[in-house]
Amino acid sequence: MRAIIVRDRDAGVGGLTLTDMPYPHAAENDVIVRVHAAGFTPGELDWPGTWSDRAGRDRTPSIPGHELSGVVVELGYGTTGLTVGQRVFGLTDWTRNGSLAEYTAVEARNLAPLAADIDHTVAAALPISGLTAWQGLFDHAHLTTGQTVLIHGAAGGVGSIAVQLAREVGARVIGTGRADDRDVALGLGAQTFLDLDAGDLRHVGEVDVVFDVIGGDILERSTELVRPGGTLVTIAMPPTVQPKDGRAIFFVVEPDRARLTDLAQRLRAGRLNPIVGAVRPLSETASAFARHRRTPGKTIIQVEDEQ
Numbered sequence: 001m002r003a004i005i006v007r008d009r010d011a012g013v014g015g016l017t018l019t020d021m022p023y024p025h026a027a028e029n030d031v032i033v034r035v036h037a038a039g040f041t042p043g044e045l046d047w048p049g050t051w052s053d054r055a056g057r058d059r060t061p062s063i064p065g066h067e068l069s070g071v072v073v074e075l076g077y078g079t080t081g082l083t084v085g086q087r088v089f090g091l092t093d094w095t096r097n098g099s100l101a102e103y104t105a106v107e108a109r110n111l112a113p114l115a116a117d118i119d120h121t122v123a124a125a126l127p128i129s130g131l132t133a134w135q136g137l138f139d140h141a142h143l144t145t146g147q148t149v150l151i152h153g154a155a156g157g158v159g160s161i162a163v164q165l166a167r168e169v170g171a172r173v174i175g176t177g178r179a180d181d182r183d184v185a186l187g188l189g190a191q192t193f194l195d196l197d198a199g200d201l202r203h204v205g206e207v208d209v210v211f212d213v214i215g216g217d218i219l220e221r222s223t224e225l226v227r228p229g230g231t232l233v234t235i236a237m238p239p240t241v242q243p244k245d246g247r248a249i250f251f252v253v254e255p256d257r258a259r260l261t262d263l264a265q266r267l268r269a270g271r272l273n274p275i276v277g278a279v280r281p282l283s284e285t286a287s288a289f290a291r292h293r294r295t296p297g298k299t300i301i302q303v304e305d306e307q
Helices: 009-015 042-046 127-140 157-168 179-187 216-225 257-268 281-291
Strands: 002-005 016-018 030-038 065-077 087-091 104-105 111-112 148-152 172-179 192-195 207-212 226-234 245-248 276-281 298-302
Touching: 002 281, 009 042, 009 281, 016 127, 016 226, 065 104, 065 127, 065 281, 087 127, 087 276, 111 257, 127 226, 127 257, 157 172, 172 179, 179 192, 192 207, 207 216, 216 226, 216 281, 276 281, 281 298
Parallel strands: 148 172, 148 207, 172 192, 207 226, 226 245, 276 298
Antiparallel strands: 002 016, 030 065, 030 104, 030 298, 065 087, 087 111
16 A cells, blocks of 8 residues: 655654555454545654654654544454444544555544545544544633633634634634734634734733643743633643643543544534645645645645545
8 A cells, every 4th residue: 555654753754755555454443444535743753653652662664644534444353333334534543553544554442433425635634633622622621601712823723623612612712823814713703813923912811711732932921811710721742831820731632432423513514614724645745744834724635535
């Protein structure tokens, strides 16, 4: 099968290579998915799991990418809940070969059924962004109706979904980003937008929740905005500063089949709109990974056309 691989940690994006790899093995409780569309996170080439397995052993050449939408073609021993020929979407394991390949092995519990009227490229934009947004806002920050939430990167893959979910629950949403992101963020439901290149974060005032995807100086300055009893959640880095009378939480998204199913239902009902910023073929994965290529929403790699 064709796949994108990495061998050299120091090579960065330049080390991404399209090559032939062996067809994957379905372990117990796995399924093999024929991948139609895949998503990736630009920073994942820095993640330890890209280079080593759970025991810390080198596993290169490894296949990156952790979001997928496709069709089940094989069941591993003991696998239940899914069938051959079924459309699915979800997450691959952080320390196993991923989704930037024609086929991949995935634990069945990490996948959810996908309705026939949802396009694979849209579905592949949902797993990490959708689960991250939900878990950050509700599982960790406990956002409720009437509260105010500041969402950094409001036009990005995670931020754009967080804006929509927060608005649906009845929160007041302040989005941030670059000037070009303003119309996207406001169109998704943010009531206010702050250009991080030109505006002063202090003008935001106190908020109940900060959702951070940027880290660094933005993360540190955002702690000052959390009102007593509030929460800052971040996926960028463990926070080095705590809000004066609040909490700061760093988390990594976890698979959740039931929540994926719920997010897909919201999508079908028109209550959620993942932004697909660009769709590129597998052969252009390296240029899609390049950090200087910035588009609103999520870049998706189309691996296989819908039959």
